[in-house]
Amino acid sequence: MSHRNLAPLATALLFLAASTAEAKQWRYAGMHPRTGQPGDGLCHLESMHVHSAAPLYADTLYRTRDNVYVFIGDPTPFGYEGPRHSYYGHHPVVLNVLVDIQVDVDVVEYCYHDGPHYHAYEPPPRQEFVDKEDVHYYAGEYPEAYQRENPKRVRVNTVYRGWNVPRPVVTFAPPPQYHGPIIQVGVNVDVDVKVGGRPPPPSREVIIIREDDDDDHHHGHGKHKKHKHKHKGWD
Structure with missing residues:
Protein backbone atom coordinates (compact mmCIF):
# COMPACT_ATOMS: atom_id res chain seq x y z
CA MET A 1 0.00 0.00 0.00
CA SER A 2 1.41 3.39 -1.01
CA HIS A 3 1.96 6.31 1.35
CA ARG A 4 -0.75 8.16 -0.56
CA ASN A 5 -3.27 5.42 0.27
CA LEU A 6 -2.22 5.42 3.94
CA ALA A 7 -2.87 9.13 4.38
CA PRO A 8 -6.70 8.88 4.57
CA LEU A 9 -6.41 5.98 7.03
CA ALA A 10 -4.04 7.92 9.27
CA THR A 11 -6.37 10.92 9.22
CA ALA A 12 -9.32 8.73 10.17
CA LEU A 13 -7.39 7.16 13.04
CA LEU A 14 -6.37 10.57 14.37
CA PHE A 15 -9.96 11.76 14.20
CA LEU A 16 -11.14 8.64 16.03
CA ALA A 17 -8.50 9.08 18.73
CA ALA A 18 -9.46 12.73 19.21
CA SER A 19 -13.15 11.82 19.42
CA THR A 20 -12.43 9.10 21.97
CA ALA A 21 -10.36 11.47 24.10
CA GLU A 22 -13.10 14.09 23.97
CA ALA A 23 -15.73 11.52 24.97
CA LYS A 24 -13.77 10.77 28.15
CA GLN A 25 -13.88 14.35 29.38
CA TRP A 26 -16.24 15.07 32.29
CA ARG A 27 -17.28 18.60 33.18
CA TYR A 28 -17.24 19.81 36.78
CA ALA A 29 -17.91 23.10 38.54
CA GLY A 30 -16.76 23.96 42.04
CA MET A 31 -14.78 21.96 44.55
CA HIS A 32 -15.18 18.19 44.25
CA PRO A 33 -13.44 14.88 45.07
CA ARG A 34 -10.66 14.13 42.60
CA THR A 35 -11.68 10.51 42.13
CA GLY A 36 -14.32 9.79 44.77
CA GLN A 37 -11.87 7.91 46.99
CA PRO A 38 -11.09 9.79 50.24
CA GLY A 39 -7.33 9.31 49.97
CA ASP A 40 -7.19 11.10 46.61
CA GLY A 41 -8.29 14.45 48.04
CA LEU A 42 -10.16 17.33 46.45
CA CYS A 43 -9.95 19.44 43.32
CA HIS A 44 -10.41 23.09 44.35
CA LEU A 45 -11.11 24.66 40.96
CA GLU A 46 -14.27 26.73 41.28
CA SER A 47 -14.95 27.56 37.64
CA MET A 48 -16.22 25.03 35.12
CA HIS A 49 -13.43 22.62 34.14
CA VAL A 50 -12.90 19.12 32.79
CA HIS A 51 -11.28 15.92 34.04
CA SER A 52 -10.70 12.57 32.42
CA ALA A 53 -12.01 10.82 35.55
CA ALA A 54 -15.73 10.12 35.72
CA PRO A 55 -17.47 11.18 38.95
CA LEU A 56 -17.64 8.27 41.38
CA TYR A 57 -21.02 7.89 43.15
CA ALA A 58 -22.40 10.44 40.70
CA ASP A 59 -26.05 9.83 41.65
CA VAL A 70 -21.61 19.90 41.06
CA PHE A 71 -20.48 18.23 44.30
CA ILE A 72 -22.94 18.85 47.15
CA GLY A 73 -21.75 16.30 49.73
CA ASP A 74 -19.76 16.51 52.94
CA PRO A 75 -16.11 17.18 51.95
CA THR A 76 -14.68 16.03 55.31
CA PRO A 77 -13.55 12.50 54.30
CA PHE A 78 -11.58 13.92 51.37
CA GLY A 79 -9.22 15.93 53.56
CA TYR A 80 -11.07 19.25 53.43
CA GLU A 81 -9.54 21.72 55.91
CA GLY A 82 -11.49 24.90 55.17
CA PRO A 83 -14.45 26.41 57.03
CA ARG A 84 -17.20 23.91 57.76
CA HIS A 85 -20.87 24.50 58.51
CA SER A 86 -22.84 22.04 60.64
CA TYR A 87 -26.19 20.74 59.38
CA VAL A 97 -25.48 29.77 44.68
CA LEU A 98 -22.70 27.18 44.91
CA VAL A 99 -21.35 27.77 41.40
CA ASP A 100 -21.67 30.37 38.67
CA ILE A 101 -24.78 29.30 36.76
CA GLN A 102 -26.80 31.90 34.88
CA VAL A 103 -30.46 31.17 35.62
CA ASP A 104 -33.63 33.16 36.20
CA VAL A 105 -34.99 30.78 38.84
CA ASP A 106 -33.06 29.04 41.61
CA VAL A 107 -31.95 25.49 40.79
CA VAL A 108 -32.93 23.73 44.03
CA GLU A 109 -31.67 20.24 44.78
CA TYR A 110 -31.62 18.37 48.10
CA CYS A 111 -28.93 16.92 50.32
CA TYR A 112 -29.98 13.55 51.75
CA HIS A 113 -27.34 13.17 54.46
CA ASP A 114 -28.98 11.69 57.55
CA GLY A 115 -28.31 13.24 60.94
CA PRO A 116 -25.44 15.65 61.67
CA HIS A 117 -22.98 16.38 58.87
CA TYR A 118 -20.78 19.12 57.45
CA HIS A 119 -20.75 21.21 54.29
CA ALA A 120 -18.30 23.80 53.03
CA TYR A 121 -21.19 26.17 52.28
CA GLU A 122 -23.64 28.15 54.38
CA PRO A 123 -27.42 27.67 54.10
CA PRO A 124 -28.53 29.24 50.82
CA PRO A 125 -30.56 32.45 50.69
CA ARG A 126 -34.30 32.31 50.00
CA GLN A 127 -34.54 28.99 51.86
CA GLU A 128 -35.90 28.69 55.38
CA PHE A 129 -33.43 27.45 57.98
CA VAL A 130 -33.27 27.74 61.75
CA ASP A 131 -30.24 27.34 64.00
CA LYS A 132 -30.04 25.49 67.26
CA GLU A 133 -26.67 25.69 69.01
CA ASP A 134 -24.84 26.47 65.76
CA VAL A 135 -26.37 23.59 63.80
CA HIS A 136 -28.47 24.40 60.72
CA TYR A 137 -31.90 22.75 60.34
CA TYR A 138 -34.17 23.07 57.33
CA ALA A 139 -37.50 24.52 58.46
CA GLY A 140 -39.40 24.45 55.17
CA GLU A 141 -41.59 21.85 53.52
CA TYR A 142 -40.27 18.98 51.41
CA GLY A 162 -18.10 3.08 54.89
CA TRP A 163 -15.72 6.02 55.33
CA ASN A 164 -16.13 6.51 59.09
CA VAL A 165 -16.67 10.26 58.64
CA ILE A 183 -31.40 9.61 63.08
CA GLN A 184 -29.41 8.20 65.98
CA VAL A 185 -25.93 8.26 64.49
CA GLY A 186 -23.89 5.13 65.05
CA VAL A 187 -26.85 2.78 65.38
CA ASN A 188 -28.78 4.06 62.35
CA VAL A 189 -32.19 3.79 63.97
CA ASP A 190 -35.03 6.12 63.01
CA VAL A 191 -37.00 7.77 65.78
CA ASP A 192 -40.77 7.75 65.21
CA VAL A 193 -40.60 10.85 63.03
CA LYS A 194 -40.87 10.58 59.26
CA VAL A 195 -40.27 13.14 56.54
CA GLY A 196 -43.30 15.38 56.27
CA GLY A 197 -44.66 14.23 59.62
CA ARG A 198 -45.03 16.17 62.84
CA PRO A 199 -41.80 17.00 64.68
CA PRO A 200 -41.18 15.65 68.19
CA PRO A 201 -42.30 17.74 71.17
CA PRO A 202 -39.65 20.29 72.17
CA SER A 203 -39.07 18.46 75.46
CA ARG A 204 -38.24 15.17 73.75
CA GLU A 205 -34.53 14.43 73.73
CA VAL A 206 -33.02 12.55 70.82
CA ILE A 207 -29.52 11.45 71.75
CA ILE A 208 -27.03 11.41 68.92
CA ILE A 209 -24.02 9.21 69.57
CA ARG A 210 -20.84 11.26 69.41
CA GLU A 211 -18.49 10.34 66.57
CA ASP A 212 -16.17 13.36 66.52
CA ASP A 213 -13.55 13.75 69.25
CA ASP A 214 -12.17 17.01 67.89
CA ASP A 215 -12.65 19.65 70.59
CA ASP A 216 -12.63 22.38 67.95
CA HIS A 217 -16.04 21.17 66.77
CA HIS A 218 -17.96 21.63 70.02
CA HIS A 219 -20.96 23.90 69.69
CA GLY A 220 -21.90 26.59 72.18
CA HIS A 221 -25.39 27.11 73.55
CA GLY A 222 -27.39 29.58 71.51
CA LYS A 223 -30.93 30.52 70.56
CA HIS A 224 -33.02 29.58 67.57
CA LYS A 225 -32.63 32.07 64.77
CA LYS A 226 -33.60 32.34 61.14
CA HIS A 227 -30.91 32.95 58.56
CA LYS A 228 -30.86 36.42 57.09
CA HIS A 229 -27.20 36.51 56.05
CA LYS A 230 -25.93 36.54 52.51
CA HIS A 231 -24.29 33.47 51.03
CA LYS A 232 -20.51 33.69 50.88
CA GLY A 233 -19.80 30.88 48.44
CA TRP A 234 -17.09 28.45 49.51
CA ASP A 235 -15.62 30.86 52.11
Whole structure:
Protein backbone atom coordinates (compact mmCIF):
# COMPACT_ATOMS: atom_id res chain seq x y z
CA MET A 1 0.00 0.00 0.00
CA SER A 2 1.41 3.39 -1.01
CA HIS A 3 1.96 6.31 1.35
CA ARG A 4 -0.75 8.16 -0.56
CA ASN A 5 -3.27 5.42 0.27
CA LEU A 6 -2.22 5.42 3.94
CA ALA A 7 -2.87 9.13 4.38
CA PRO A 8 -6.70 8.88 4.57
CA LEU A 9 -6.41 5.98 7.03
CA ALA A 10 -4.04 7.92 9.27
CA THR A 11 -6.37 10.92 9.22
CA ALA A 12 -9.32 8.73 10.17
CA LEU A 13 -7.39 7.16 13.04
CA LEU A 14 -6.37 10.57 14.37
CA PHE A 15 -9.96 11.76 14.20
CA LEU A 16 -11.14 8.64 16.03
CA ALA A 17 -8.50 9.08 18.73
CA ALA A 18 -9.46 12.73 19.21
CA SER A 19 -13.15 11.82 19.42
CA THR A 20 -12.43 9.10 21.97
CA ALA A 21 -10.36 11.47 24.10
CA GLU A 22 -13.10 14.09 23.97
CA ALA A 23 -15.73 11.52 24.97
CA LYS A 24 -13.77 10.77 28.15
CA GLN A 25 -13.88 14.35 29.38
CA TRP A 26 -16.24 15.07 32.29
CA ARG A 27 -17.28 18.60 33.18
CA TYR A 28 -17.24 19.81 36.78
CA ALA A 29 -17.91 23.10 38.54
CA GLY A 30 -16.76 23.96 42.04
CA MET A 31 -14.78 21.96 44.55
CA HIS A 32 -15.18 18.19 44.25
CA PRO A 33 -13.44 14.88 45.07
CA ARG A 34 -10.66 14.13 42.60
CA THR A 35 -11.68 10.51 42.13
CA GLY A 36 -14.32 9.79 44.77
CA GLN A 37 -11.87 7.91 46.99
CA PRO A 38 -11.09 9.79 50.24
CA GLY A 39 -7.33 9.31 49.97
CA ASP A 40 -7.19 11.10 46.61
CA GLY A 41 -8.29 14.45 48.04
CA LEU A 42 -10.16 17.33 46.45
CA CYS A 43 -9.95 19.44 43.32
CA HIS A 44 -10.41 23.09 44.35
CA LEU A 45 -11.11 24.66 40.96
CA GLU A 46 -14.27 26.73 41.28
CA SER A 47 -14.95 27.56 37.64
CA MET A 48 -16.22 25.03 35.12
CA HIS A 49 -13.43 22.62 34.14
CA VAL A 50 -12.90 19.12 32.79
CA HIS A 51 -11.28 15.92 34.04
CA SER A 52 -10.70 12.57 32.42
CA ALA A 53 -12.01 10.82 35.55
CA ALA A 54 -15.73 10.12 35.72
CA PRO A 55 -17.47 11.18 38.95
CA LEU A 56 -17.64 8.27 41.38
CA TYR A 57 -21.02 7.89 43.15
CA ALA A 58 -22.40 10.44 40.70
CA ASP A 59 -26.05 9.83 41.65
CA THR A 60 -25.49 10.52 45.33
CA LEU A 61 -22.54 12.92 45.75
CA TYR A 62 -23.32 15.18 42.78
CA ARG A 63 -26.13 17.03 41.06
CA THR A 64 -25.95 18.02 37.40
CA ARG A 65 -26.89 21.07 35.39
CA ASP A 66 -26.30 21.15 31.62
CA ASN A 67 -24.08 18.05 31.97
CA VAL A 68 -21.88 19.79 34.54
CA TYR A 69 -21.33 17.93 37.82
CA VAL A 70 -21.61 19.90 41.06
CA PHE A 71 -20.48 18.23 44.30
CA ILE A 72 -22.94 18.85 47.15
CA GLY A 73 -21.75 16.30 49.73
CA ASP A 74 -19.76 16.51 52.94
CA PRO A 75 -16.11 17.18 51.95
CA THR A 76 -14.68 16.03 55.31
CA PRO A 77 -13.55 12.50 54.30
CA PHE A 78 -11.58 13.92 51.37
CA GLY A 79 -9.22 15.93 53.56
CA TYR A 80 -11.07 19.25 53.43
CA GLU A 81 -9.54 21.72 55.91
CA GLY A 82 -11.49 24.90 55.17
CA PRO A 83 -14.45 26.41 57.03
CA ARG A 84 -17.20 23.91 57.76
CA HIS A 85 -20.87 24.50 58.51
CA SER A 86 -22.84 22.04 60.64
CA TYR A 87 -26.19 20.74 59.38
CA TYR A 88 -28.69 18.20 60.59
CA GLY A 89 -30.80 16.06 58.27
CA HIS A 90 -32.04 16.61 54.74
CA HIS A 91 -32.07 20.13 53.35
CA PRO A 92 -32.13 22.11 50.08
CA VAL A 93 -29.01 23.04 48.14
CA VAL A 94 -29.19 25.81 45.52
CA LEU A 95 -26.78 25.03 42.68
CA ASN A 96 -26.66 28.55 41.26
CA VAL A 97 -25.48 29.77 44.68
CA LEU A 98 -22.70 27.18 44.91
CA VAL A 99 -21.35 27.77 41.40
CA ASP A 100 -21.67 30.37 38.67
CA ILE A 101 -24.78 29.30 36.76
CA GLN A 102 -26.80 31.90 34.88
CA VAL A 103 -30.46 31.17 35.62
CA ASP A 104 -33.63 33.16 36.20
CA VAL A 105 -34.99 30.78 38.84
CA ASP A 106 -33.06 29.04 41.61
CA VAL A 107 -31.95 25.49 40.79
CA VAL A 108 -32.93 23.73 44.03
CA GLU A 109 -31.67 20.24 44.78
CA TYR A 110 -31.62 18.37 48.10
CA CYS A 111 -28.93 16.92 50.32
CA TYR A 112 -29.98 13.55 51.75
CA HIS A 113 -27.34 13.17 54.46
CA ASP A 114 -28.98 11.69 57.55
CA GLY A 115 -28.31 13.24 60.94
CA PRO A 116 -25.44 15.65 61.67
CA HIS A 117 -22.98 16.38 58.87
CA TYR A 118 -20.78 19.12 57.45
CA HIS A 119 -20.75 21.21 54.29
CA ALA A 120 -18.30 23.80 53.03
CA TYR A 121 -21.19 26.17 52.28
CA GLU A 122 -23.64 28.15 54.38
CA PRO A 123 -27.42 27.67 54.10
CA PRO A 124 -28.53 29.24 50.82
CA PRO A 125 -30.56 32.45 50.69
CA ARG A 126 -34.30 32.31 50.00
CA GLN A 127 -34.54 28.99 51.86
CA GLU A 128 -35.90 28.69 55.38
CA PHE A 129 -33.43 27.45 57.98
CA VAL A 130 -33.27 27.74 61.75
CA ASP A 131 -30.24 27.34 64.00
CA LYS A 132 -30.04 25.49 67.26
CA GLU A 133 -26.67 25.69 69.01
CA ASP A 134 -24.84 26.47 65.76
CA VAL A 135 -26.37 23.59 63.80
CA HIS A 136 -28.47 24.40 60.72
CA TYR A 137 -31.90 22.75 60.34
CA TYR A 138 -34.17 23.07 57.33
CA ALA A 139 -37.50 24.52 58.46
CA GLY A 140 -39.40 24.45 55.17
CA GLU A 141 -41.59 21.85 53.52
CA TYR A 142 -40.27 18.98 51.41
CA PRO A 143 -41.72 19.05 47.86
CA GLU A 144 -42.82 16.11 45.75
CA ALA A 145 -39.55 16.18 43.81
CA TYR A 146 -37.67 15.55 47.05
CA GLN A 147 -39.93 12.62 47.92
CA ARG A 148 -39.58 11.18 44.43
CA GLU A 149 -35.78 11.27 44.49
CA ASN A 150 -35.47 10.01 48.07
CA PRO A 151 -35.05 6.25 47.39
CA LYS A 152 -32.10 6.89 45.05
CA ARG A 153 -30.42 9.85 46.74
CA VAL A 154 -30.61 8.55 50.31
CA ARG A 155 -27.99 5.95 49.37
CA VAL A 156 -25.42 8.66 50.04
CA ASN A 157 -25.58 7.50 53.66
CA THR A 158 -24.44 4.01 52.71
CA VAL A 159 -21.46 5.50 50.88
CA TYR A 160 -20.39 7.74 53.77
CA ARG A 161 -20.96 5.06 56.39
CA GLY A 162 -18.10 3.08 54.89
CA TRP A 163 -15.72 6.02 55.33
CA ASN A 164 -16.13 6.51 59.09
CA VAL A 165 -16.67 10.26 58.64
CA PRO A 166 -16.37 12.63 61.65
CA ARG A 167 -19.66 14.39 62.35
CA PRO A 168 -20.73 17.48 64.29
CA VAL A 169 -21.43 16.76 67.95
CA VAL A 170 -25.20 16.99 68.56
CA THR A 171 -26.70 15.92 71.90
CA PHE A 172 -30.06 17.71 71.86
CA ALA A 173 -33.43 17.35 70.18
CA PRO A 174 -33.97 19.16 66.86
CA PRO A 175 -36.05 22.35 66.96
CA PRO A 176 -39.80 21.96 66.35
CA GLN A 177 -39.53 23.73 62.98
CA TYR A 178 -37.54 20.81 61.57
CA HIS A 179 -39.74 18.20 59.83
CA GLY A 180 -37.08 15.83 58.50
CA PRO A 181 -35.96 12.38 59.64
CA ILE A 182 -34.26 12.08 63.02
CA ILE A 183 -31.40 9.61 63.08
CA GLN A 184 -29.41 8.20 65.98
CA VAL A 185 -25.93 8.26 64.49
CA GLY A 186 -23.89 5.13 65.05
CA VAL A 187 -26.85 2.78 65.38
CA ASN A 188 -28.78 4.06 62.35
CA VAL A 189 -32.19 3.79 63.97
CA ASP A 190 -35.03 6.12 63.01
CA VAL A 191 -37.00 7.77 65.78
CA ASP A 192 -40.77 7.75 65.21
CA VAL A 193 -40.60 10.85 63.03
CA LYS A 194 -40.87 10.58 59.26
CA VAL A 195 -40.27 13.14 56.54
CA GLY A 196 -43.30 15.38 56.27
CA GLY A 197 -44.66 14.23 59.62
CA ARG A 198 -45.03 16.17 62.84
CA PRO A 199 -41.80 17.00 64.68
CA PRO A 200 -41.18 15.65 68.19
CA PRO A 201 -42.30 17.74 71.17
CA PRO A 202 -39.65 20.29 72.17
CA SER A 203 -39.07 18.46 75.46
CA ARG A 204 -38.24 15.17 73.75
CA GLU A 205 -34.53 14.43 73.73
CA VAL A 206 -33.02 12.55 70.82
CA ILE A 207 -29.52 11.45 71.75
CA ILE A 208 -27.03 11.41 68.92
CA ILE A 209 -24.02 9.21 69.57
CA ARG A 210 -20.84 11.26 69.41
CA GLU A 211 -18.49 10.34 66.57
CA ASP A 212 -16.17 13.36 66.52
CA ASP A 213 -13.55 13.75 69.25
CA ASP A 214 -12.17 17.01 67.89
CA ASP A 215 -12.65 19.65 70.59
CA ASP A 216 -12.63 22.38 67.95
CA HIS A 217 -16.04 21.17 66.77
CA HIS A 218 -17.96 21.63 70.02
CA HIS A 219 -20.96 23.90 69.69
CA GLY A 220 -21.90 26.59 72.18
CA HIS A 221 -25.39 27.11 73.55
CA GLY A 222 -27.39 29.58 71.51
CA LYS A 223 -30.93 30.52 70.56
CA HIS A 224 -33.02 29.58 67.57
CA LYS A 225 -32.63 32.07 64.77
CA LYS A 226 -33.60 32.34 61.14
CA HIS A 227 -30.91 32.95 58.56
CA LYS A 228 -30.86 36.42 57.09
CA HIS A 229 -27.20 36.51 56.05
CA LYS A 230 -25.93 36.54 52.51
CA HIS A 231 -24.29 33.47 51.03
CA LYS A 232 -20.51 33.69 50.88
CA GLY A 233 -19.80 30.88 48.44
CA TRP A 234 -17.09 28.45 49.51
CA ASP A 235 -15.62 30.86 52.11
